[in-house]
Amino acid sequence: MKTRMMTRILSLLALVLCLCMVLTACAPGAETPDATKDSQDTANMEKNSEAPSTSGTTTKLKLAAIIPVTGNNMQYGISYENALKMAVDDFNAAGGLNGQQIELVIHDDKGDQTEAINVAYKVIDDPDVFAVVGSFGSAVSMAIAPIFEEAGIPFLSPNTSHVDFPGMGEYLLPICPVKTTEISTFAKTLVEKLGAKDLAIVYANNDTGVLSEATISEVWADCGGKVVSSENYISGETQDFTPILSKVKEANPEIIYLTGGYNDIANIILQAQKIGLNNVQFVGPGDVLLQEFLDLVGTSADGIILGGTTPVYSDELLTEEAFGKTVVDFKNRYNELYPDSTCDGFAACAYDAAMLAMQAASHVGTDDGMALVKEIETMDYDCVSAVAMHYENGNTVVKDVCIYTIKDGKFTNY
Numbered sequence: 001m002k003t004r005m006m007t008r009i010l011s012l013l014a015l016v017l018c019l020c021m022v023l024t025a026c027a028p029g030a031e032t033p034d035a036t037k038d039s040q041d042t043a044n045m046e047k048n049s050e051a052p053s054t055s056g057t058t059t060k061l062k063l064a065a066i067i068p069v070t071g072n073n074m075q076y077g078i079s080y081e082n083a084l085k086m087a088v089d090d091f092n093a094a095g096g097l098n099g100q101q102i103e104l105v106i107h108d109d110k111g112d113q114t115e116a117i118n119v120a121y122k123v124i125d126d127p128d129v130f131a132v133v134g135s136f137g138s139a140v141s142m143a144i145a146p147i148f149e150e151a152g153i154p155f156l157s158p159n160t161s162h163v164d165f166p167g168m169g170e171y172l173l174p175i176c177p178v179k180t181t182e183i184s185t186f187a188k189t190l191v192e193k194l195g196a197k198d199l200a201i202v203y204a205n206n207d208t209g210v211l212s213e214a215t216i217s218e219v220w221a222d223c224g225g226k227v228v229s230s231e232n233y234i235s236g237e238t239q240d241f242t243p244i245l246s247k248v249k250e251a252n253p254e255i256i257y258l259t260g261g262y263n264d265i266a267n268i269i270l271q272a273q274k275i276g277l278n279n280v281q282f283v284g285p286g287d288v289l290l291q292e293f294l295d296l297v298g299t300s301a302d303g304i305i306l307g308g309t310t311p312v313y314s315d316e317l318l319t320e321e322a323f324g325k326t327v328v329d330f331k332n333r334y335n336e337l338y339p340d341s342t343c344d345g346f347a348a349c350a351y352d353a354a355m356l357a358m359q360a361a362s363h364v365g366t367d368d369g370m371a372l373v374k375e376i377e378t379m380d381y382d383c384v385s386a387v388a389m390h391y392e393n394g395n396t397v398v399k400d401v402c403i404y405t406i407k408d409g410k411f412t413n414y
Contacts, residue, residue, distance in 0.1 A: 059098075060128045061102055061103055061128055061130075062103045062105050063102055063103070063129070064106075064123045064132045065081075065106045066109050066119050066132065067080040067107075067109065069106065069108035071110030072110070073137065074111065077108075078341055082337070083350040084351070086334060107123065112140070113140050113144075116135055130357070131156065133353045145169060154373050154376065156354075158346065158352075159175070170370070171369060175349045175385065177309050177396075177397050181396060185400075187215070193403075196220065197225065198225070199226065199256075199257060200230070200257070201213050201216060201227060202241075202248060204234075209235070210232075212285075228251040228253050229253060231248060235264055241267060256280050269301050270300055284304060286306050289312050294411070304406055306405065307402065307404070310402065311345065311402045313344055313348070316412075317411060318331055331343045356381055357372070359381065363375050388400045
């Protein structure tokens with residue numbers, strides 16, 4: 001009895017299973033394995049025909065920017081925004097990405113790290129973003145860099161010069177050389193122009209000053225020179241530099257390298273003259289290429305050599321002879337397009353960041369972030385933020401040094 005009952009149950013179950021299979025096969029939209037494959041292939045073809053392609057890859061057409069449109073540092077954000085728009089317009093006018101237009105999407109980080117992080121997460125959620133430019137200052141840029149590194153999206157930073165930035169990831173591309181690279185390049189240029197003469201260093205006792213002193217000392221020794229004196233001061237606090245300068249004078253250097261703000265360096269030069277420290281070549285950073293510095297020193301700093309990697313974008317100093325036609329044309333076009341703004345190094349670096357990303361994308365497509373990074377690091381590019389630039393050892397950017405001097409109380413090319 002139990003056996004017969006069990007048989008009936010099994011038979012009923014088999015019947016139900018067969019009915020289910022029949023119903024499933026007859027249901028609307030049900031397909032055989034071959035039909036399913038054909039349907040998927042058709043859908044994929046339709047999808048690919050709608051999506052733009054570059055060399056067989058998916059084309060992402062958005063360049064994102066995270067910059068301070070409002071809040072702290074918005075004055076720099078204005079330069080960034082103008083230059084980024086200019087770069088995208090130039091690229092699109094030249095044909096775009098294989099005939100398709102790049103879209104610039106600007107996000108306001110308000111100059112705040114927390115806001116920038118929130119915006120960065122929104123950016124990586126957009127599948128059409130192929131690269132990001134941002135932000136102003138090392139602190140904000142380094143706060144959001146890990147987000148783009150993790151997402152595998154190239155992140156080009158116009159003015160992050162912190163020595164640790166390149167080492168934070170492979171997808172991070174500085175446009176401005178880190179301080180050690182800039183100082184090292186300047187020091188080597190000085191050796192070429194002046195010779196490895198006896199050198200004294202007077203530096204501010206802060207991160208930049210200590211880094212400068214160590215880098216210059218190393219380069220000078222490698223070039224066969226000798227550092228005969230190294231003295232530091234507290235920036236913003238030291239007013240009387242006579243004790244420091246007296247020690248330097250005793251060492252009898254031929255060159256004195258100065259670091260610090262324009263106020264400090266102006267005071268050092270003026271006080272050096274008072275103690276008879278005259279027959280020496282003063283050298284300083286390009287950071288003091290300011291009218292405020294000239295107002296303090298007058299003609300007392302005539303002959304000083306000032307150097308950095310970013311040109312001064314003035315009509316008097318930015319000549320084709322010194323910097324080439326590309327840089328001068330950029331400055332002139334920027335000032336014509338944005339008469340309420342003045343072309344500067346921040347604008348130039350932002351333009352280069354955007355153009356590097358877009359030109360690289362035109363070579364390798366936008367689907368593979370690492371391929372884009374490698375193309376940026378190795379391709380030839382005619383920059384507007386320096387005489388010339390290139391990458392070494394991956395993402396370490398190197399730029400030619402711009403050297404200036406003062407003559408008759410005015411800045412001039414060296």
